[in-house]
Amino acid sequence: MPGRQLIMNFPVTATSHTLADYLARGGYQALKKALAMAPQDITKEVTASGLLGHGGAAFPVGRKWSVVKLNDNQPHFLCANADEGEPGTFKDRWILEHAPHLLLESMLITSHALQVRNAFVYIRGEFDLPYRRLAAAVEEAYEAGYFGERILGTDFACDIVVVRGAGSYVCGEASGLLSSVEGKRGYPRNRPPRLTVKGLFQRPTVVNNVETLANVAGIITMGAEAFKQVGVAKSPGTQLVSISGHINRPGVYEVEYGYPLKKFLFDDCGGILGGGKLKCIIPGGISTKVLTAEEIEPLTYDKASLEAAGSQLGSGGMIAIAEGTCMVRLLQVMLRFYHHESCGQCTPCREGMGWMHRIIDRIVGGKGVPEDIERLYTISKLNDGTTICGMGDAAGYATVGILNKYRDEFEYFIEHKRSKLSGNLEAPVHA
C-alpha cells in the first residue's frame, strides 16, 4: 500500500463491516472521547489538523465548520454527501461497504461539534450494497444506543436519516443535494447565502464528503498533531484513490499525501494494462485536467504538487490512459456525460453542454470544421465562472485540458475524418 493508512487500516473480511467487528477494532471510542469535549474544542481540533475536503474542491474542513454559530437558537443540520457521481470515482463506496460505522461515528462527533440534532446521509441511488450495508449499520447503531436520545448517557441526542438519490450527477453538488433532500428538484442554489448560513430548510447546514467525515473519528482519536504527521504539510492525511482505466490493478487504494505519483501508478497499481505505455492520467475525476506521462514524472500525490502542474486532486477518481487511446473519442464520452447530466437550470451550462456535445459528435462523425476547436475553447470559456454550480466550469476545464495537450489529434481528426490513432478507447494489447 502506498504510505500509511488511516481508513483502510483493517483486513476486510465477511464481517468487518459489522458493529461487533468495528467495536473490536476500537470503534466508538472516539465518540466517547468527543462527548467529553466541548463542541468548539472538536472544531478547533479539526481545524488544527488541517483536514481538507475530499469531495473535489479540497476546502479546509475547519473553516467550513467554524461558520456555523453555536447556540444561535436554531437547528443545524449535517449532511454526508455519499452521492458519489464523478466519473472514475468509487472511493466512498468502499467506506460505505466496509466501514459504515466509521462514517456514523464521525458523523456523531461532527453533530456534537456543530450542535446538530438531525443528520442526513444522501446516498447515490445506484448504490445497492453500500446502501444495504449503511442501512444495516444505522440499525445496529440505533440498537446499541449510539443514536437517539441520551447517547452514551450524556445529554447529547442525534438522529440520522439515510436519503437515497435518484441518479443525478448534479445532486452531488452540495446545494443541489440539499434541494433533493428537501424533496425538490435537485437544482443547485445561488450563493449567497452560503449553505453554512442557510442550507437545508434554510438553516445552517454542513455538507461534507463521506471520506472527509470518515477522517474525523481518527483525528479525535489520535489528535491533530499526530494526524498532521501523516501526509505533507499542506495536505495532511491520506486520500482514498479509486483508480481505473488502462491499469493492471484497478481498485481503491489509500494513498498518503506526498507519495510519488509515478511510483503509485507503476509499483502499487502494477503499471499499464497489457504492458503498454502511459499516455496521460486524469488525476481526480473527469472534471480535473489531464496530466501527460511527462508531466507526472516529478509529481507527488498532494494538493500543492498537482496544482503546480495545472490540475487538481479532485475526488480521487484517477483514470489511467494508455498510449494509443484516441483523445477525441475520450472527450466525446466526457461531453456526452456532461450533456446528459446538466440539470438545465442556468443558461450557459444548459445550452453549452449540448452544444459542445453536438460539436464533438460532428467531429467524430467526420463532419468537423477547423473552427470547431476554437468554438470548443470559446464555449468552455463562456461557461467558466458564469454558472450557478461548478459543473459548467468543470466541463470547461476538462475540455480545455484535453484540447491544450492533444490539439494535434483533433486537427488530424477534422482534416482526415478519422482518428490519428486506432480510434479506440480500449487499451491496445502489446505483445
Add this chain to the structure above:
Amino acid sequence: MPEIFINGQPVQAADDETVLQAALRNGYFIPYFCWHKSLSIHGNCRICGVQPEGKNWVEIACNMPVAEGMRVLTDSDLVREHRKATMQFITLNHPVDCGICDKAGECTLQDYHFEYNGGRSISIDAKVRSTKHVELSKRIVLDNERCILCTRCVRFTREISKSNALGVKQRGDESLVRASEDGAFDRDAYSDNVIDICPVGALLSRSFLHQARVWYLKPTPSVCPGCARGCTVNLWHRKPEWKLRALDPKQNVSIARVTPLENPAVNGLWICNKGRDLAPIFERARAEQPMLKGQPTDLPGAIAAARGLIAGAKQPVALVSSWGSNEELAAFAGAFRDRFATFVKADHLPADGEPLQDDLLIRADKNPNTAGARALFGDAPAAFAEGTDLVLVWGEGCNFAGLPRGAKVIFLNAYLQPENGHADAFIPISIQTERSGHYTNFEGTVSAFAACFPKPPSVADAEQLFAELAPPAGRRA
C-alpha cells in the same frame, strides 16, 4: 442606507436590496430575464452579470445583496462580452421565429438581442427541436422551442396563484415546462398572468393567438368591472390610425386583449382570468333601439316619454346600477335623490362555476361600483312601498316579476334583453368602453377608466340622461 457605486457613481441603496434593484431604481439599466420583482430570485438566466470593480469576473446582480461601499460596473468590456455570450447561449436553440410570434414587438429577448448581441450565432449545428403548441390549459399554449426556461411561470404558480400547477420536466437542454396532470392549471383562476410575465413568446393566449400584431394595438387604461376589487387593466384595441377596412371592420371597435395595469393600491401586477375575458362581456349583443312598450321610437321621444312618466308619478322607486360610474351615480343623486326611493341593485351575480372569492384578488360581489353606489344611496335591500306606481330600473340584473303589479317601468339598459320590449319606456345606454369615469372598489379606492370607442349614436350616456329626465327646477312635484 448603504451607499454603493455603480460605474463610479454613488447610489443610495436600501438595506435589503440587491444590486439589480438598486441599479434599476436609480436609472442604471441591467438586463434580466428570470428576475421578477414579485417573484423569488432564481438567478438562472445569467444575463444580469455585473463586474465587481477591480475583479476580472462577473457576478449576477439579481442575487448580489448590497453592501456599504460596494463598487460594480454595469457597462465594462467584460460585462458587454458576458451579455453577448449569454445571448449566444439563449438564442442557440431559440427558433427566432419572430415573424409569426405573438410576442414580437414586446419581447424581452428580441430587445436584448438587438441591444446586446446583434451578431449571428457562432453555432453551425442544427437547433434542438422541441414540442410546439403544447396545450398547458384550455387557455394557454406553450412553444417549448421558444422557452428559455427562466421559470418565471413556474414560480408564479407556486408563489402567487399557489396552484403549484407548473413544473419543469426532464433536464439539461431537454427541460420542458409542463402543467401538472391533475388539471390544476385549468383550475388556476390567475393562469393567464404567466403569459404577461413570460419574457419570450413561449406562453401564448389561446384567445389572442395570431389575432393581431401588438404594434397595431394601443392600450387604454380601464377598470375591470368583473368584481368589487376593480383591478386596473389595459384594454388593447386597434390604434385609430390602423383601422381595418377590408377585414371585419368590427375589429376596429373590439377589444383584442386585456392585460393588467400595474397598481400597487389595488391589484399589484396581476388580474384574474375573468378580467382577461372582458371582451365577451362587453361585446354581447347591444340594445341600440329606444322603445315605448316595444314600439321603436327615437331617443328624444323615449326621453320625453320617460320624463312624463316621472313627472306624473306619485310614489316612484329607482333601482340604480352597481355598474354605473361615480359620475353617473352622482348625476342620478343630483337629479332624483328627493324624487325617488332609491335602492342599489346588484347587476351581476356570480355565474355557475365562477370562483367566488379568494385571498388574492377575486371578490364575491361581481359588480365594480357597489361601494360607490352605496355611499350615495345606502345599502338597504330593495323594498316597494304600497302604492308604488313607477319603477326606474337602471342596468341589468333586475327581477321584473318582483316589481309591483301595475307600476310603470322605465328601463335603462345597454344589452339586448327580452324585458327591453316590455318596459313602458326603454332607453339604451352606453357601456364602460364608450365613456370615461371612476369606480370605487370595496376598499374605497377610486380608479379611473377611459373611453376606447365612440358610443353608437342612438344610445344615451346615463350621466347626461339623468339631467334631461329631471323635472325642471321650480316645477318639481
